[in-house]
Amino acid sequence: MNEITTKIRLFIFENFLFDADEEDLKNDDSFLDQGIIDSTGVLELVEWLEDTFDITVDDDELIPENLDSVNQLAAYITRKT
Amino acid sequence: MRKPQRLLREGLIQSAARHPEKTALIVEGQEYTYGQLLDTSCRVARALLDRGVKRGDRVAVYMDNTWPCITSIYGILLAGGAFLMINPQTKADKLQYILRDSGATVLMTDGHLSRQFVRAVQGLPALRAIIASGNLPESEQLPVTLDLFALVIEETFPLDEPTFVIPNDLAALIYTSGSTGNPKGVMQTHQAMVFAAWSLIEYLRLSEQDRILLVLPLAFDYGLYQLLMAMKLGATLIVERSFTFPGQIYKKMHEEHATVFPGVPTIFATMISGHRKKELIFPEITRITNTAAALPADFIPWLQEIFPNALIYKMYGLTECKRVSYLEPELVHDKPTSVGQAIPGTEVFLRTLDGKPVPPGEPGILYVRGPHVMAGYWNQPELTGEMLKPGLLPGERILCTGDWFSMDEDGFLYFSGRSDDIIKTRGEKVSPVEVEQILHGIDGIKEAVVVGVDDEQLGQAICAFVVVRAGCELSDRRIKKMCLARLENFMVPKYIVELSEMPKTANGKIDKKQLLQSIQS
Numbered sequence: 001m002n003e004i005t006t007k008i009r010l011f012i013f014e015n016f017l018f019d020a021d022e023e024d025l026k027n028d029d030s031f032l033d034q035g036i037i038d039s040t041g042v043l044e045l046v047e048w049l050e051d052t053f054d055i056t057v058d059d060d061e062l063i064p065e066n067l068d069s070v071n072q073l074a075a076y077i078t079r080k081t
Numbered sequence: 082m083r084k085p086q087r088l089l090r091e092g093l094i095q096s097a098a099r100h101p102e103k104t105a106l107i108v109e110g111q112e113y114t115y116g117q118l119l120d121t122s123c124r125v126a127r128a129l130l131d132r133g134v135k136r137g138d139r140v141a142v143y144m145d146n147t148w149p150c151i152t153s154i155y156g157i158l159l160a161g162g163a164f165l166m167i168n169p170q171t172k173a174d175k176l177q178y179i180l181r182d183s184g185a186t187v188l189m190t191d192g193h194l195s196r197q198f199v200r201a202v203q204g205l206p207a208l209r210a211i212i213a214s215g216n217l218p219e220s221e222q223l224p225v226t227l228d229l230f231a232l233v234i235e236e237t238f239p240l241d242e243p244t245f246v247i248p249n250d251l252a253a254l255i256y257t258s259g260s261t262g263n264p265k266g267v268m269q270t271h272q273a274m275v276f277a278a279w280s281l282i283e284y285l286r287l288s289e290q291d292r293i294l295l296v297l298p299l300a301f302d303y304g305l306y307q308l309l310m311a312m313k314l315g316a317t318l319i320v321e322r323s324f325t326f327p328g329q330i331y332k333k334m335h336e337e338h339a340t341v342f343p344g345v346p347t348i349f350a351t352m353i354s355g356h357r358k359k360e361l362i363f364p365e366i367t368r369i370t371n372t373a374a375a376l377p378a379d380f381i382p383w384l385q386e387i388f389p390n391a392l393i394y395k396m397y398g399l400t401e402c403k404r405v406s407y408l409e410p411e412l413v414h415d416k417p418t419s420v421g422q423a424i425p426g427t428e429v430f431l432r433t434l435d436g437k438p439v440p441p442g443e444p445g446i447l448y449v450r451g452p453h454v455m456a457g458y459w460n461q462p463e464l465t466g467e468m469l470k471p472g473l474l475p476g477e478r479i480l481c482t483g484d485w486f487s488m489d490e491d492g493f494l495y496f497s498g499r500s501d502d503i504i505k506t507r508g509e510k511v512s513p514v515e516v517e518q519i520l521h522g523i524d525g526i527k528e529a530v531v532v533g534v535d536d537e538q539l540g541q542a543i544c545a546f547v548v549v550r551a552g553c554e555l556s557d558r559r560i561k562k563m564c565l566a567r568l569e570n571f572m573v574p575k576y577i578v579e580l581s582e583m584p585k586t587a588n589g590k591i592d593k594k595q596l597l598q599s600i601q602s
Contacts, residue, residue: 014558017562038325039347062326063328
């Protein structure tokens with residue numbers, strides 16, 4: 001697991017899963033399907049992305065292809081940084 | 082001669098007969114015609130009859146906004162059953178409570194919700210079968226048969242003749258949070274729902290040409306009625322799972338040429354903050370609607386920039402009668418803080434606590450009279466008696482909302498407060514008792530009190546005050562996690578405040594007022 005993925009998992013567990021077990025979330029699990037992130041959660045996620053990786057997330061980029069799983073997030077961050 | 086619509090399902094049947102090739106739904110990018118929708122729904126209906134569903138049986142729909150969900154709703158109606166919608170965020174314990182309370186005989190669900198429903202379906206005497214969309218992760222031990230939706234549709238022939246029901250029959254049970262902590266099933270008949278849908282269509286000035294963009298859950302009556310209205314009009318409904326990924330919604334709004342956008346304040350707040358960073362503009366939208374929580378007056382100028390050609394509807398309602406009032410959009414500047422007048426075909430009035438009329442400008446309890454008033458709460462005659470009161474005619478019942486309003490000289494309503502302590506967050510009703518029960522169930526928590534605090538984004542945010550037993554250590558995060566395992570996401574407290582003891586009133590009751598003041602200061 002690379003550094004970005006680890007950071008993402010840490011953030012998701014701390015803020016949305018509150019220290020649930022590691023195996024509760026696979027890297028390609030859809031956050032929507034699993035009910036992990038909702039519309040206010042996405043705003044927190046974006047704030048974290050912008051602060052942590054020093055990127056700007058455009059509203060048009062708030063789509064599941066970029067943000068709906070650990071792997072999608074990791075790919076998106078890699079593209080942006 | 083065109084037949085009048087008497088039953089909910091006739092909305093779909095008549096539109097499908099009129100234009101079977103027209104696009105009824107665009108669900109996550111996939112188009113479905115009226116003909117396809119009716120055909121698949123008739124297959125679901127026969128599958129339900131095959132599983133023993135009879136007239137009046139309750140069938141549960143615990144699903145996301147998907148094609149299987151929509152065909153399940155109409156399938157249940159064609160089979161003569163009553164559907165009950167359960168929010169897909171619901172966790173196992175509450176799901177089981179609702180399944181047991183309703184006596185649902187079949188559960189329609191999604192494979193990705195198996196973590197919850199597998200636990201919930203144990204020990205339910207009425208439940209006979211489960212049909213699940215998508216795939217199941219692994220073989221699960223279940224007390225009843227489970228079939229996959231796609232296979233059921235493929236293997237079942239469409240039902241030719243819908244099961245006989247009349248307009249007085251139950252069409253739906255809509256579960257809503259109650260101040261006692263347990264959700265209550267609001268009983269709605271076909272005639273009430275058909276009436277309400279046409280009343281809404283009238284004042285929203287909807288037509289067959291409209292393209293409604295749905296981002297609200299179908300498990301929420303505000304979302305559900307978008308479907309019912311669109312299908313009976315023969316319009317097109319664009320269905321998205323949620324507003325979680327706004328970029329996706331903005332794209333759909335443009336690409337699919339949506340004309341109507343129903344939202345709640347939290348959604349509009351997100352759009353406005355996005356618009357302030359980078360211009361958002363949707364000129365094709367001609368109507369936006371708001372309910373579930375009051376639309377702040379200062380949102381209006383922003384919304385007019387984002388939707389330059391839209392009429393803005395402010396509305397108020399409760400599940401017990403679907404909707405109470407709406408403000409004519411032309412009056413949005415003249416009556417900026419009003420939620421308007423009674424919806425077409427209904428009336429409202431205010432009474433004092435002892436039942437006396439209330440003069441204009443004075444506060445009173447809001448009563449609602451009309452065909453849209455619920456038949457009562459399922460299995461809850463006492464609670465029903467608190468909400469439904471004797472009306473003007475013998476046997477008639479009118480709805481006592483319990484909410485405080487005032488009315489101006491022109492008959493426009495102004496909300497002034499609730500008489501219970503239900504919290505409204507993100508447009509959802511949350512019972513503090515329900516959250517407190519979960520908190521009390523956490524090992525180490527001695528006392529817990531839950532209140533709503535004002536919040537710009539959410540309307541109200543949930544704040545829990547807890548007293549932790551001596552010698553125990555509980556982090557905020559741990560408490561939230563335990564809540565999340567048993568409550569819908571929106572019910573999990575945003576703030577947890579640990580106290581060494583609860584402030585008490587002279588009578589020894591917990592002093593909620595003092596708690597509220599302590600965090601507002």
